[in-house]
Amino acid sequence: MSTVTTNTIPRRARRAQARQAASGYLFVAPFLVVFLAMLVLPLLYAAYLSLFKEQLIGGTTFAGLDNYRRALTDDQLVEGVVRVGKFFLLQVPLMLGLALFFALALDSGVLRLARVFRLGIFVPYAVPSVVATLMWGYLYGPDFGPIAQLADKLGVTAPKFLSDDLMLGSLANVVTWEYTGYNMIILYAALRAIPSELYEAAAVDGAGAWRTAWSVKIPAIRPALMLALIFSVIGSFQLFNEPNLLQRLAPNVIANSYTPNLYAYSLAFTSQEVNYAAAVSFLLGLVIVVVSYAFLLIGNRRRAS
Amino acid sequence: MTLRRSAMRWLAFGVATTLTLAACGGGDDGGSGQTTASVSQADIDKAMQTPTELTFWTWVPQIEKEVALFEKKYPAIKVNVVNAGQGEPQYTKLRTALKAGSGAPDVVQIEFQYIPTFTITDSLLDLRPYGAEALKSQFVDWTWQQVTGRNGEVWAIPQDTGPMGMLYRQDIFDKYGIQPPKTWDEFAAAARKLHAADPDVYITNLASNQNGVWMGLLWQAGAKPFTSSAPDQISVNVNDATSKKLADYWSGLAKEGVVSTDPDFTDQWYQALNRGKYATWLTAAWGPVFLSTSAKDTSGKWRAAPLPQWTAGDNKSGNWGGSTSAVIKSTKNPIAAAKFAEFLNTDAESTRLFATEQFLFPPTRALLADPSFTGQKPAFYGGQTVNELFAGISDTVSTGFTWPPFLDQTVSDWDETVGKSLADKADTSAALDQWQSRITTYAKNQGFTVG
Numbered sequence: 205m206s207t208v209t210t211n212t213i214p215r216r217a218r219r220a221q222a223r224q225a226a227s228g229y230l231f232v233a234p235f236l237v238v239f240l241a242m243l244v245l246p247l248l249y250a251a252y253l254s255l256f257k258e259q260l261i262g263g264t265t266f267a268g269l270d271n272y273r274r275a276l277t278d279d280q281l282v283e284g285v286v287r288v289g290k291f292f293l294l295q296v297p298l299m300l301g302l303a304l305f306f307a308l309a310l311d312s313g314v315l316r317l318a319r320v321f322r323l324g325i326f327v328p329y330a331v332p333s334v335v336a337t338l339m340w341g342y343l344y345g346p347d348f349g350p351i352a353q354l355a356d357k358l359g360v361t362a363p364k365f366l367s368d369d370l371m372l373g374s375l376a377n378v379v380t381w382e383y384t385g386y387n388m389i390i391l392y393a394a395l396r397a398i399p400s401e402l403y404e405a406a407a408v409d410g411a412g413a414w415r416t417a418w419s420v421k422i423p424a425i426r427p428a429l430m431l432a433l434i435f436s437v438i439g440s441f442q443l444f445n446e447p448n449l450l451q452r453l454a455p456n457v458i459a460n461s462y463t464p465n466l467y468a469y470s471l472a473f474t475s476q477e478v479n480y481a482a483a484v485s486f487l488l489g490l491v492i493v494v495v496s497y498a499f500l501l502i503g504n505r506r507r508a509s
Numbered sequence: 510m511t512l513r514r515s516a517m518r519w520l521a522f523g524v525a526t527t528l529t530l531a532a533c534g535g536g537d538d539g540g541s542g543q544t545t546a547s548v549s550q551a552d553i554d555k556a557m558q559t560p561t562e563l564t565f566w567t568w569v570p571q572i573e574k575e576v577a578l579f580e581k582k583y584p585a586i587k588v589n590v591v592n593a594g595q596g597e598p599q600y601t602k603l604r605t606a607l608k609a610g611s612g613a614p615d616v617v618q619i620e621f622q623y624i625p626t627f628t629i630t631d632s633l634l635d636l637r638p639y640g641a642e643a644l645k646s647q648f649v650d651w652t653w654q655q656v657t658g659r660n661g662e663v664w665a666i667p668q669d670t671g672p673m674g675m676l677y678r679q680d681i682f683d684k685y686g687i688q689p690p691k692t693w694d695e696f697a698a699a700a701r702k703l704h705a706a707d708p709d710v711y712i713t714n715l716a717s718n719q720n721g722v723w724m725g726l727l728w729q730a731g732a733k734p735f736t737s738s739a740p741d742q743i744s745v746n747v748n749d750a751t752s753k754k755l756a757d758y759w760s761g762l763a764k765e766g767v768v769s770t771d772p773d774f775t776d777q778w779y780q781a782l783n784r785g786k787y788a789t790w791l792t793a794a795w796g797p798v799f800l801s802t803s804a805k806d807t808s809g810k811w812r813a814a815p816l817p818q819w820t821a822g823d824n825k826s827g828n829w830g831g832s833t834s835a836v837i838k839s840t841k842n843p844i845a846a847a848k849f850a851e852f853l854n855t856d857a858e859s860t861r862l863f864a865t866e867q868f869l870f871p872p873t874r875a876l877l878a879d880p881s882f883t884g885q886k887p888a889f890y891g892g893q894t895v896n897e898l899f900a901g902i903s904d905t906v907s908t909g910f911t912w913p914p915f916l917d918q919t920v921s922d923w924d925e926t927v928g929k930s931l932a933d934k935a936d937t938s939a940a941l942d943q944w945q946s947r948i949t950t951y952a953k954n955q956g957f958t959v960g
């Protein structure tokens with residue numbers, strides 16, 4: 205702003221600024237209302253709930269941190285967290301690897317029908333996870349599933365997809381199928397945003413397509429990869445729909461505490477232990493924050509070095 | 510995986526917890542209004558002529574027909590029928606509504622085994638003041654015992670029942686020269702013979718996710734797994750000698766590989782029934798009609814018989830399933846609600862409709878002795894009078910079997926211990942101990958005196 209302005213102009217500008225700010229808040233208001241009513245308030249309420257204990261006999265009493273203490277020594281919860289941890293280590297590298305591979309392939313410009321591929325890989329994400337799980341459940345099915353029937357016709361034994369040993373892998377497959385396309389789109393968008401000077405510089409330095417991908421493209425989209433990774437941490441640790449639905453097909457394999465989220469749900473609705481469920485949810489949230497933060501820290505340190 | 514999904518997760522949880530908050534605030538269900546003093550006939554007449562709206566939660570299909578009979582008799586009263594889901598999903602909604610303090614129905618369908626789960630939370634209305642005790646003689650003893658409380662309260666009116674019997678494939682038994690087993694020993698021998706003759710056939714499937722059958726078989730064996738002498742006291746004996754006998758028997762057959770342990774009511778199970786993988790289905794009196802619609806291709810091949818017995822010559826059975834109509838304590842129209850529950854399940858025309866239209870197996874003595882009901886000869890069972898057989902079995906179900914006041918947890922724990930051990934062909938006896946310890950821990954946690 206110029207130094208020779210009169211007094212009136214900044215005031216008008218300030219008023220205009222205020223008006224602008226007001227319209228900004230107006231635009232955000234619908235979100236803010238829903239955010240407060242549906243997320244912040246319930247969260248605070250759940251935090252409050254987690255400090256009490258309601259019993260069938262004796263009613264509600266203040267429990268302090270008892271629920272948290274109980275959760276930390278609850279084998280079912282710990283096993284669930286370890287299980288989703290394993291799931292994360294198994295599924296996420298595979299999914300992000302595939303997503304990165306497809307994104308690079310699409311970006312390379314050598315694919316014909318690139319749009320068809322892009323859409324084809326993305327389409328599973330448009331299928332609701334409930335539907336996807338039901339569909340995979342049918343494919344996995346022993347006796348009635350098409351894979352089992354085909355194997356039967358060929359005289360071989362189909363793998364027991366819904367058994368104790370393979371369940372985690374079967375779940376990983378469903379989730380990978382669902383979200384590879386989604387992550388690919390994030391990475392692909394990031395690739396499209398890389399300034400072309402970088403490519404020119406690489407070409408001048410004599411880098412081929414593979415070298416460019418490895419040394420230019422991947423480092424350039426590291427923030428996008430990080431974002432996809434954080435989403436995946438959250439998604440893995442909150443795994444719910446897929447095991448909840450497959451539980452109907454394999455009730456003896458997927459226990460109510462198979463994943464921490466499923467456990468919190470069944471604590472609230474089967475065991476009537478709403479307060480404990482709230483504490484478990486909070487601890488789960490804490491685990492997610494810690495793991496996400498750890499990955500961010502590792503990512504940033506790598507970049508710095 | 511997306512943030513959107515996680516947000517939905519929180520949202521769902523948030524809604525649930527918010528509902529619970531409301532519950533803690535004003536959860537008084539009017540417990541003070543309870544009285545055992547009878548309501549006078551004049552009050553009843555007045556209430557039945559006052560314009561009233563009742564909400565009725567039930568999952569019985571086309572129950573509007575029975576409801577119409579009631580509305581015809583009492584034109585002032587309008588009943589809104591709501592299907593809030595079958596079993597578990599309905600109970601979850603009901604509990605949420607009860608905790609929220611609003612939105613609960615006046616009358617609700619509850620299975621026998623869930624009555625204590627809802628009386629412990631003081632959610633059901635004692636129907637004695639409305640003349641329910643006088644109905645006792647109309648019902649089979651054990652069904653009335655199931656709806657009666659510790660101090661004689663009448664918590665619900667029985668609607669349908671599930672005395673257990675055995676449906677079997679006549680054609681498969683004939684093919685391998687097997688007689689329908691009369692004792693569990695014969696059953697085990699038949700299991701081995703059948704499976705040896707055809708490895709694709711199992712004498713039966715003891716579903717590894719079906720606590721109801723396990724309880725029914727325990728009931729038959731004379732066990733009393735849950736007894737209680739006071740509201741805040743419970744004795745848990747799910748690993749006593751009778752239970753261990755049952756566990757050894759079934760896990761023995763499962764380990765030998767002569768009975769299968771597929772989860773039931775799944776695609777796999779339906780398909781197996783249709784293609785003759787199981788030669789029998791140990792089921793309840795509602796099973797015959799259920800089977801005739803879900804395994805149509807096998808029509809004419811099935812027959813029915815009583816359950817095999819532990820001691821030759823005995824005549825004992827247990828019950829699996831069946832439900833009641835209960836009145837929720839928070840109702841604003843207790844008289845109309847109580848009378849509706851009564852009418853629905855005792856009126857001659859209404860109960861007959863249940864038996865002939867919805868094929869529910871009746872708990873009333875009148876229908877169980879009615880030749881138009883017992884004389885039916887369904888072609889699916891080769892013209893056998895299946896209803897007559899099950900009517901006879903109903904009399905052999907003992908009274909005295911009671912349910913825990915936290916059935917959801919008990920069932921969920923069963924699936925993860927006993928059921929899992931059957932599926933995995935592991936040590937079912939040890940799983941019983943696990944089940945016992947899980948229930949005990951839970952009960953203590955909920956403030957019960959256990960022992």
